Amino acid sequence: MATSRGAGGAGARVLAYLESAKNLAGCAGGVAGLALTVSGVAGTFWPLVVAGLYGAGALIAPPEVAAVPPVPEAAEELGTLREDFGRLREYLAGVDLTPAAGDRLAGLMELYGAMLDPGWVADVLAGDPETVHALSRGIRQDVPECVDTYNRTRWWTRLTPGGESPEQHLERQLSALYDEAERLTAGLRETEARRQQTHTTYLEGRGES
Secondary structure, eight states, X not given: OHHHHHHHHHHHHHHHHHTSHHHHHHHHHHHHHHHHHHTTSSGGGHHHHHHHXXXXXXXXXXXXXXXXXXXXHHHHHHHHHHHHHHHHHHHHTTOOOOHHHHHHHHHHHHHHHHHHSTTHHHHHHHTOHHHHHHXXXXXXXXXXXXXXXXXXHHHHHHXXXXXXXXXXXXXXXXXXXXXXXXXXXXXXXXXXXXXXXXXXXHHHHHXXX
């Protein structure tokens, strides 16, 4: 069984190399060497010319750029989190808020939605389990608790007025969550910017070599 697996793995590696950019570029160089041979330029050294041009083509070919795979657990979590976010929005639609708290909550939901919207942001997010955890905590715990507490304390305040109002507490809590969400989105932008800079540096270095 071990021999069978080893043979299969070797075959897969050979097939992967045959389909790689390095082999294709090397073959192009080899074809150019054969053309020189046919034209009589290479002379009796044609095998060396063909081999040398194949090697040169393989060397100058760009390396295979592997896509950054998302963390499986985080990628699966995002799908469930989108469903929970949809339910949260439905729940919040029936909550009576002050204009200030409503505006702050709308901005927070917009940031959450932008991070969860399928696309490059969600792809970067899937590779950052810590940010996924923070986003999950905000959607599943922090926002529901803030609104639920607001609803309960607002009822009691009618009976015992005085002190800081539930509306003020809710606005402060939502502002803190909004600031956290902005930090999360800024972190994702920085991650993507670093990835872009790394690729730019690679391309510039390749041009100088």
